[in-house]
Amino acid sequence: MQHDSIIRDPLLLGKKTYHQITEDVARPVEGKANNYWWLMLAFAVVAWMWGIGCMSYTVGRGIGTWGLNRTIDWGWDITNFVWWIGIGHAGTLISAVLCLFRQRWRLTINRSAEAMTIFAVMCAAIFPVLHMGRPWLAYFVFPLPNQFGSLWVNFNSPLLWDVFAISTYFSVSVVFWYLGLIPDFAMIRDRAKIAGRKISYACYRVLSFGWSGRAKDWQRFEEVSLVLAGICTPLVFSVHSIVSSDFATGVVRGWHSTVYPPYFVAGAIFSGMAMVLTLVIVGRKVLNLEEYITIQHIDTMNKVMLTMGSVVGIAYFAEFFMAWFSGDPNESFIYLSWNNAIGPYGWAFWALIICNNLLPQILWSKRIRTNLYITFVMSIVINIGMWFERFDIIVTDLYRDYIPSDWTYYSPTWVEVGIFVGTIGMFFTFFLIFARVFPFIAQAELKTTLKATGDLFHNPPRKLKANGQASEGYEVKQPAH
């Protein structure tokens, strides 16, 4: 049994028992989906199919179908790539970094956040592959022998680091996620056995890998989880640092900046946390998990978001200041500069500042942080802001090239917009299926902390009112004399 500080509020409401947790987690998997779910799935699948159409068009006709030009040769594609990769980071932060910090509030959201990571990385990977122009040659990014017709890959290039970083990140995240799912699949399998649901039993028997919950298996499981959390922590920081190196090692003013790795990691956690909030605010309501993902969880995630948003804000200020302070005429045209703020891309500059710096300041208020509607809107606003951050870094650093005759403008075509919409559709298709087929909450892990965080076990009460009386619903244990 784990013990928690008595001044903390319970993280699990509704007087849950072990069995009740099982029931609540299994309900969405065993029950039938309602019409809203089917409607959302239909929208998501249609968007995904539209995206596949646009991708096929791109592959068939070449990337001339996009709005890129000689000056701006990275546009929506790389913007979307970095945006999706960034979103993925909150999942690993919650499952690995907060695991090492022993933050128990992560336990009810880690499963869905990890799923988000995996789906986001899948969406991200589409963009660089399409941007190659000849995606059927994508395997050339791997270290293949010279006999394939090209030289060995260049190990000094951050683009190759990306290949290694993202493939490692994706595969390790899948392993981490799946290992955690095995005991929960076993729970659903055994419930199907008791209820006599044969097809369900057969499916979950395969998915659960024959998990029995033996003491030795649990001992290894815990060790593996802890060590994986330990190695995923530097991994998650390395991945976005490497993505930022795609820019930071380039000789483009505005990109060539040593602050990029920490700044990108903070931005990634900022946008990822916003996406987790978007997903769990809807998920907790639809799946009746309000007693698991409580207002306290939402408040805590908002605090993480506010902290990361502040880090990002300071980085913006530093970039803006240094661009001005350097006195370099090239620097005075970077994405965070006055010339950009009043230039043709000023709308993108101000969208970034308003969505990422100004509006999130309302999160300093606890009343706002605990308001679901405002939090939901803010989470979407921040994701739009973070998309604009990447758009600004890429497009508005490129469009004022070193030779003024190269100065130009870039607008996406319907094909680029369609591919982006398609990845959003793909993401939500996978997430909706995940929410119905997979246990949404890591119930086995959650049960280990029930006695420390469940309100049924709070005795003496965690919080006394000013008059010394227990808060409503808690028993007061009389001190022994």
Place this chain on the structure above:
Amino acid sequence: MSHTYVHALYNDDDRLKEGATKVRGLGYSIKEVFSPFPVHGIDKIMGLNRTRISICCFIYGCTGFSLALWMISYMSVYDWPIDIGGKPNFTIYHNLPSWIPILFESTVLCSAHGMAITFLLRSWLLPGVSPKNPDPRTTDDHFLMVMPAYSEGDITKLTAAAKETGAVEIKTVHA
């Protein structure tokens, strides 16, 4: 070898630990405990050794690092050194800093996957393997302790110990 087991089913992890401590105190062994979540401390009570899987992880990590270093230096330095922007790949030493990201990623890749595969194989968790928990409730909210009994006296003593510590169901199973 005994083929008789006493199965004691508990509905609380603390009671299970009490029961396990009592049974061990009486000098009996515990063959297996099936639980819906990791019960901290039960491995020590049962007398299980500490798992060495993290040592395996370290070894896999070292392997991944060495393989990556060997691969990169073979490809970039020995087989086909490339002069890119006046920064030639002629020595390992000069290139090492820019290889760190890939060396690190390969270390993580091998250690994580190696450890996961070792765990699955050692615990024999593979698609299609039949679950071994005798009672399906042990993945929900029950905890099953399996104790070998060698005589009628053992069965009586183990049953009494389980009952005393709050087991909700006690069965004698001949296997």
